[in-house]
Amino acid sequence: MAISYRVEPHLLIVGLEQDLDLASAPDVRAALDALLDRYPDRDVRLDVGEVRFLDSTGLGVLLGRYRRLAASGRSMHLVGVRPAVAAVLTVAGVRQVMTWEGAGADEGHEKGVVADGGSQLV
């Protein structure tokens, strides 16, 4: 599994570098949870620039971590979102609950908006 992280005073920056699907979900979920436990007072920036594939199973991992963080007043922001991943996030309505931005100029720095947490997804 390819996962890297960097700790800043108020921010945990995590980089994922693999497809997120049924095969990778258990390990990615466990690794992310371990990091969230180890740094319980930081917001999270998740760099998905190397994630070339995301389906509903992978999205479930991201939403589950988002929900954990939100429950303790922390935020999760996705950066480096590729077009293929953006399409999945958009269809799922993630834009309403989690902030994210695209991988480059072309995909428009599309930014989601933090809503009041009322989405059915979380």
Next chain:
Amino acid sequence: MEEANSFSLEVASHPDNVGLVRLAVSALAAGAPFGVPDLEEIRVAVSEAVTNAVVHGYGGCRTGRVRIEATLFPDRLSLVVSDQGRGMEDVALARQAAAGDGERLGLGLLFMETFMDHVAIDSHPGRGTRVVMEKRVPVAAMAADGD
């Protein structure tokens, strides 16, 4: 008239095979003038159908069999993903399931229906599930390809 290209594949209901099937279908679909976003959408839809078979059809048991029949016609890609697993009582009810860590079925069906042009699911408790999906080759791309 060009002939269709096709393959049939039967894999164990192992999580690693979701990626294997995705790769095989991508390779077949690349033989038609689909755009990159189309191919990405096909990959997601295939992944969802096979994941459904592994997770819901066989409940995580890795010894079940999942069959994929993929046919690339001049104007469309046709996919049939079938299993002999538990089946679903009510597909409409499954569609409403919310996504979270443990439950992704609702979103999986949403992705299949959003990203493909046609989706039909036939499922019977105890007899398995059969998902038929189609994606049309963009008309403009077909015309250009035929020149």
